[in-house]
Amino acid sequence: MKLTFRWYGENDPVTLDKIRQISVISGIVSAVYDVPAGAVWSEESIERLTASCHAKGLECEVIESVPVHEDIKLGLPTAKGYIENYKENIRRLAKYGVKCICYNFMPVFDWLRSELAEPNADGSNALAYRHERVLKLNPLTSELSLPGWDASYTKAGLKELLAKYKAVDEEKLWENLSTFLTEIIPVAKSCGINMAIHPDDPPWGIFGLPRIITGKENIERFLRLVDSPANGLTFCAGSLAAAKENDLLEIISAAKGRIHFAHMRNVRRAGERDFFETAHPSACGDIDMYSVVKALVDAGFDGYVRPDHGRMIWGETGRYGYGLYDRALGACYLAGLLEAIHKNGGDNSL
């Protein structure tokens, strides 16, 4: 397993110089942020990204994300052109050494939380999700400030987009996903890139929009859409664990051989749908992190792993979920688990 760390590019206050000092990290997970979703990434930008990581002694083999244009998810006639652009991005990224691309197929919104800085008893704060609050939110009228949100939407643009989704139910979304995968997976395969879809976060529909990458059965259905190793999964422990019916170990076994990237973080569930993000260790939340990492190792997973969201600790401020300190602690914890598993006979190493 290769331990990686997400970096939001040159404007990220968590710089490569800081990341390289987390001694267990070997590579960066990043993206090109200078063009809108759906556009072709310039080779200059891809080269600048990979070269800046290499200059600091870090690999740059994972891209998170190459966003999927909404027209593809909606299955509009214009999707064809956007799919061609996507293929071109895959080819260009392969040329600069990328091996894995993380993306998602969530309509309109990426990850969603109702609280961005939920205070903890120890003085830290973290992301949290309260279902009742989300039910009361109207994306068209509330001042939404979502961490995964594309800030370029205007209210009018968003209204129009949400109206278009009235015609897309879960089955239609599956169909559009299948069309997308049938086109792009052969290209990825021929370039030596593994595609790794990110589960929906949270793993249930929001604002009346369908979500389909939510649990074991749907992940199995997804893997069957194009039955190729290049059509794989980002195993996101925290996203999947938000739904208590999801058994992470069963999901790992169902996706064996098809997991290319793992996001590791812990959550504490409350009631049916609420959850609170916690520090990474098992003792802090509901996920048995040792068992999950062990199951990944036992399943032969030797792809990329990264600590996922961290709390804000020690007075740090910055991008919600993506500060330096708690993610660095998470990385060291993951490295410790891996070392112990390895030394106890696991068949994998850092």
Ligand code: DNO
């Ligand atoms: C949140 C991230 C997601 C992820 C995308 C992948 O922290 O895990 O935003 O990057 O869903 O496309």
